[in-house]
Amino acid sequence: MRILYGIVGEGMGHATRSRVAIEHLLARGHTVHIVASHKAHAFLRAHFDVIPNVEVDEIGGLTLHYDANVMKLGKSLLRNLKLAPENLRKSLETYRSIVERRRRPDLVVSDFESFAYLYGRMRRIPVISLDNMQILDRCAHPPEILEGARRDYRIARYAVKAKLPGAYHYLVTSFFFPPVKRPRTTLLPPILRPEILAAERAPGEHVLVYLRAMPLEGLLPVLEAFPEQRFRVYGYDHAEVRGHVSVRPFSQEGFVEDLRTARAVVAGGGFSLMCEAVHLHVPMLAVPIGRQFEQELNARWLAYLGYGDWAKTLSREALTRFLHHLPAHAEAVSTYQRHDNGMLYACLDELLRCVELDEPPPPALKGPHMGTYQGPLLEEERRGRHPKPG
Structure with a gap:
């Protein structure tokens, strides 16, 4: 055919x-x-x-x-x-x-x-x-x-x-x-x-961050307010390390590795990464792009099912709330049946x-x-x- x-x-x-x-x-x-x-x-x-x-x-x-x-x-x-x-x-x-x-x-x-x-x-x-x-x-x-x-x-x-x-x-x-x-x-x-289907969950201590539509200069001050939490940041065209925040150059292998071993994910409301996180049982804080309701719907369902939380903008308050409830989100997303x-x-x-x-x-x-x-x-x-x- x-x-x-x-x-x-x-x-x-x-x-x-x-x-x-x-x-x-x-x-x-x-x-x-x-x-x-x-x-x-x-x-x-x-x-x-x-x-x-x-x-x-x-x-x-x-x-x-x-x-x-x-x-x-x-x-x-x-x-x-x-x-x-x-x-x-x-x-x-x-x-x-x-x-x-x-x-x-x-x-x-x-x-x-x-x-x-x-x-x-x-x-x-x-x-x-x-x-x-x-x-x-x-x-x-x-x-x-x-x-x-x-x-x-x-x-x-x-x-x-x-x-x-x-x-x-x-x-x-x-x-x-x-x-x-x-x-x-x-x-x-x-x-x-195939890379996601082959990945095995092994929770670590870092939080994976992928907010491509958010300027780095707006993102870093929020992350720097959590010195006890390590962040691995993707989506920008350079690499740098600022204490507990590591901005990493994009690589398919590196991204999948950091995803499967992440404590949690902070990302936009895009469908594909959200599905990969849910499949791997990684809790997620979704920050959907404004004026894209499809992303907001994904984020609303994510929170409704308990797999994570969502916020219209990434703020210290939103990240604090998400990290505080992380054990409950991890338990909920672990019940998702993989296919x-x-x-x-x-x-x-x-x-x-x-x-x-x-x-x-x-x-x-x-x-x-x-x-x-x-x-x-x-x-x-x-x-x-x-x-x-x-």
Whole structure:
């Protein structure tokens, strides 16, 4: 089967997650054409460069501007307007390349990426959505999670709903599993890279800090107020040691080692690192980027489950509270049931068989999962038709 796989380029978690899924598809004998933007494109091209049956092309994509751990809407808009002509050129070149090769994909997989999704919908090719974002729209969240944030939640939910409507099926990866409220939706455990699956938990005394969107000059004064606690800081382009605070250059091996041996983690609300920490049973203080409710939702669920805490800004008070309650967080997160990527592989294989047999979208999958739709079928599912967007 020929598969067009689109990956959004903002944030590396989409790329590392997609790498795992793509490697499985290749192992099953499928041909994969990857389209991605920005850092995701560079990462995937480097990884798959010499691997047969896979192509990697660059497309245009949106970028976000951050300042002091807050997403700046105005600056992000201006930057994307400036990049729009070049992004359009890249995407059109890739589109023409696909058409000229006359190798129509049999299936599209989209990790919250619009180009591949739109290509599939325009050409009436089934689209599988595989990401974490759809949990905003396709699941029901309890009132305690949304307290004080219903307006932000509604805005984020509508934006996510409009991104990839009418997909053949939605595979939603998560470390929390609220009730599924829409058909054609399956919850899966986090998709984890091999390095994390191979890592063994060995708690040490240091706290791992990764707050890439927060300026170092704003971070260090907070950490220096805790001289009895050692911190290992990642996310900046240099190395230095200030007493009990060690700023380290990024390395995949070093980061995984410091994560598995950390006493705790202080990081943003990004999905991938949070999942890795939860999988390794490392308590976490999440400081989500402002004006990104998806990150705040992750952080709210983290605290709701007792796996850690969250704060809108990193302050001495927030860090003091987190460290004080660390034993309780460690006990709670130790109860999290770890999973490998087996459920993902089984669900992908099941969906690909359905597509190969030209079957209508299944409202629920038969294989193992962490949650699926249990309600009445929509009219389209009862008639065996492809559902309308929604």
